[in-house]
Amino acid sequence: MTFSATAILILALVAAALVAVGVWAYSTANRLDRLHVRGDQARHALEYALARRAVVVRTVAVAVGGAGEASAEQAKQLVALADRAERADWADRETAENQLAAAVSSLDITGLPAQLVAELADAEARVLIARRFHNDAVRDTLALRTRRPVRLLHLGGTAPLPTYFEITERVTPAAGTGLEVDSVRTSARVVLLDESGRVLLMRGNDPMTPDVPFWFTVGGGVEPGETLRAAAVRELWEETGLALDSSALRGPIWRRVAVFPFNGELIRSEELFFVTRVASFDPAPTGLTVLERRSISGNKWCAPADIVSLDAAGEAVYPYELDRLLPEAVAAAAGDSHPEVRSIR
Template identity: 55%
Template sequence: MTSWWFLLLTAVVVAIVVVAIAWIMTTATRLDRLHIRYEKAWQALDAALARRAVVARSIAAVFVQADERTESAPATASPYGKANQLAILSARAERADRDQREDAENALSAALSQVRPEWLTPQLAAELADAEARVLIARRFHNDAVGDIVTLRSRRPVRWLRLAGTAPNPRHFEIAERELSPQFDSAAPRASARVVLLDDSNRVLLMRGTDPQGSGEFFWFTVGGGVEPGETLRDAALREVREETGHQLAPDDLLGPLWKRTEVFTFNGSVMRSEEEFFVARTPAFTLSADGLTDLENTVVHDYKWCTPPDMESFVRAGEKVYPEDLPRLVDEAVAVADGAAVTATPRRIF
């Protein structure tokens, strides 16, 4: 009898130890993943803030050029008196250490809030609206990641066992979240389906185009377009592939959507706010047919190419933008999904 109780007690103790070890390992792994998520969120926020500073410098340069063309420029009623301030604050924000970054970015936000839309060209106004939107979204993702880490690290077992090690607690990034530029709010959201078409060599099909009313600069973009009334996102993706390439995909060929993003831009003289979601599909390389393109699309699309990430990076070095900007770094993820990796239930936001 004593032996039976001893065995039972031993089994209970072993079970408790096993459960405790499993919990410790699971929690430590979760903490590690949360910290990785936090670091990626900070990198995205840092990139969004850097882009806003670049746009602010561009605005300052436009103001200076306007000032040079104007003999008298009253600072209180025009942008001219704000040029130096924007240039100084954008440079200060870019150079600020992490501890001083919030103050520097808040000062730049205050200066940008004084910029009136009518002072800017539609293109520059759209770039500012897009930069502000990216900062807003990236900051929220960053602070969500910080909140999840702080919540988990505040639990008593995590503190007692020091599962977080000696790493300092991450901090929320608090800057004034002002209203977005009127160009962003006034542009009606346009749901769009885009497709990352991969061939058997893991190259992505990209179109090369220009804005009919733009500066003539070339840019590269994935196949896709707006969702028409009565269509689902998947229906729109299949239709856009067929119309823009002449290639027919089956519904099951589309995997995802994998990513989503919001992009504000000017196109053909109008400011647009595109709410995009990206599917992935694998197909043998094929030659495109332009038979399904509209007249407007024929003026936009000049070329196409099956591209590797180094190809995309070479386009950027040559001054031709690639949309989405993160695409060279996202190809590996798209390839993994095309090769059978699981797709998350909710599309991940990209920039």
Template identity: 70%
Template sequence: MTFSATTVLVLGLVALLVLALGVWAYSTANRLDRLHVRSDQSWQALDAALARRAVVARAVAMAVAGPVSTDPLRGDRAAQLATLADRAERADRADRETVENQLSAALSLVDIEQLRPQLVAELADAEARVLIARRFHNDAVRDTLALRTRRPVRILHLGGTAPLPHYFEITERATPAAATGLEVHTTRTAARVVLLDEQDRVLLLRGHDPTAPEVPFWFTVGGGVEPGESLRDAAVREIHEETGQRVDPAVLRGPLWRRVAVFPFNGELIRSEELFFTLRAPRFEWRPAALNALERRTITDHRWCTPADIRALEELGEAVYPYHLDELLAEAATAAGDDTDHVVRSIR
């Protein structure tokens, strides 16, 4: 049996079309799988942010109620807030939006003048995290649905049996402080560096808020990005200013982590988006080169710390930022030794 040249050509074209369709279907299915993973992870992050807000809301309710409340209305509002926080933690996915909106409304009625500054900052930070996590989740849902609802994708069932993701809609305020009613005085982006020595000990600086010198805390090297400056250049500049060391920007690894924090400092409320690099360098003597006047007043000590050292500082009641740095150091040490690109993930 022989085939004409035309038949062979037609069969070849059909084979190429089938192959192209198969490659497209395979790549699309893989992309859908990644999008579903992204939407699942974004929901987990949002769920964690909502859970943290519920914990802070419960602390706010206790503060509003006070040890002995002589105001029945104040006690009722505190009880209602605590009840809504409990319901938000236990609500299933179908009822979550309604309950979280009720909790948002209750929090918006809280008189923040009744709260300690630290609790106000915790509430602002929790609200900001919910706002950011919700936006990330809805972006992931949007991208997944945009591909899942295309006709060829539906006809070929490339989405498999994975359920369609759903948007999560809750009321949010336009202010960066979210539903706290606070005015954020400063919003900044910061480059921070997990600076490790040969034994994977991290350099931490000890400082305090000028308005609360009795409450020290520890933090990594780094600071705000200046206008026109890249994150990497800012990190290199901060290393020199705060340690006296000059490093090549190319040796920095990352950024690895992203942290959004809202906190009071020097009488202002600051919202800081922090991106963390990592760097391993030979241990050196700490000689800051260009601390400004405020930093010279508020940075009081430094220490090269192991995970155990970090836990010991926390046991003494001195906060270490970012949270859970003792658990994060292994990841930073691994990243410091390779050249691969890293996916930035959110931390506290």
């Protein structure tokens, strides 16, 4: 039995198509597995943040309870709502957490110790961050799981579809700074490391004080409707010319709240720091704004000793004590999981 050239060609094309489908299915299944792992980690982080807030609320309740009968009743309600939120099943957790948040928002925090107010603000901010990353992971997983070829081939296996966690986001006096600011923003920043563990820093200055330079990590403000990871990737491209997939980012590993003057305005910025490692390259900015072109004057790959030298020369480096923080960033970049966010200066 012999085959014609046409038949052989058809068989080869069919075999190539089957191989291509197999490769696609294998890579898609692996990607789904990574997304499921990311989703599980994000949910655990969210549960931890919610549990920490409940602990802080109980501490607040103790402080509130000693200010009269009405305050004692409010304190009992706070403790009851915190207990209910912790015990609630995941399906009922949204309702319980929203009830707790509403009770916290009705508090008069002016009589609380400043340290307790700061702790409550930090706990609320961690819940906000964790919820955003949980929902980002859910969105990415659903976007792939709901594609028709993925559903037909059952590439998602038996894993249940993840669900969004919707709780009220609010800005409260507890999250304020006590200062009247002109602009409030959220920033996505990237600790960009090379193979030697050096970090890429940008050199800049306030246009109002051009003779006072300072250094900072790559990154900038999150645009409306943009996720933190998308903002980090975009800022990397605009400020360095590096195109990076968001899956290469670890974190965020740090959270920093900074209040600073810039271009004649007082800005409050909540900064979330990601970390990633790449081969050293010469940055070539591709999309700087007019203001950024006026305020960014250079860049440098810096080892911890270089950061110490810059500080000693009177050129501030942000975040503070970055030389001591770099080993933590290097370890996070080498890991497979997303570490817990912690506050830095």
